[in-house]
Amino acid sequence: MVSVGTSEVARVGRPPKAARDMARERIIAVATELFSGRGFAGTSMEQVASKCGAGKDTVYRRFPSKVALFESVVEDAHKNAVARLELMPTVTGDPLTRLESLVRQLLRVNMEPDMIALKRIAFSEAVVFEKGGPIPPQPDPIMAKLVEAVESAQEDGALCPGNASEIAGHLIHCMVAMPTGAAMMGSNEFGSPAAVDAHFDKTWTWLMNGLKQL
Template identity: 55%
Template sequence: MIETVARRTLRGGRPSRGKAQEPVERILETATRLFASRGFAGTSIDQVATLCGAGKDTIYRRFPSKVALFEAVVEHARARALAQVPDLTAIDGEPLERLERLLRMFLAINMEPDLVSLKRITFSEAVVFERSNPVLAQPDPLMARLVEAVAAAQASGALSPGGTDALAAHLIHALVSIPTTDAMLGGAAYATPDALEAHFTTTWEWLLRGVSARGNG
């Protein structure tokens, strides 16, 4: 494959951006599967090269170490997550309904097995990475969309005004971080669709209505 691309380059100039990206995509997709299934220590550059059909030299030119490859895998996962979330204007419904749907999307994305595995690796290999990895936090573009959705719900009168950023952070923690952390630590409390739905529905109602019994009767 690499030799074929080289011959095309000699005949017709540099390969297109799409063609040039193909080996990188293949490397990242293969590395994602290996890291997710075998962990950081159980994955080697040799294994990635063998399974994706790229030479080790090709991989090392783009990713100088296994840590660099893992970080690229994390960035690739973030980009994939962002691509799954539409702009707020593309989500149907009233502002509060759009906020709820956006949070449900975040939950579904963060419960994807590969992303859960990448988070688990990052926590377990914190000493190796020597710094917090982007996979640990909700990607900034996604948080920006959540903050936008919260602000829209506040402007409509569906949510109390003020503290938009803090409210967005609490929503993501209560609705998304709790089940994904449980999954990352090997728990099974939210392993079924019914359990995940029950968590979201109950927590969402608590957050909207409050849990105090005062004035209810």
């Protein structure tokens, strides 16, 4: 009778969770690269599998469709943005200074080429999604962090009273959505870090002049 070691038994059946997680991460990384470079329509599940060095069945076991894969790519990009904000060095100073630092970092993260490419695809291909496009999970932790920063600045007397969520939404629209929207449409107006910073400095100044306590 031949004995079978525990390491051999472990290889029978489904792979361990760590291996499955690594396979998923590899698929997401490759899909992000392909979707960003070729667009949604120009990327196939076969291409993803081939570039991963995996079988097509392996990809489909984790992502039942190309739409499901793209939704996961967008969700992972959003999670990565949240993680990067969490790793930001602690900004010292008053609440308004901390708010400014948070919004500036949000702008920089959202203006990265991969993020712009994924947003462009999500909007241009929204017709294939039942809900009009993949969206971050709600409540959005990035917005929650921004609302909290606005409330702290209000409590400090640096911003006018008002609905903190609405103020946060206007900040995102003016400071982040405008330049990212232009980039998604192919504009080079904000094509350099210096141009992005110039937009931030100019827009932040006039926004704060309107929101500061009189």
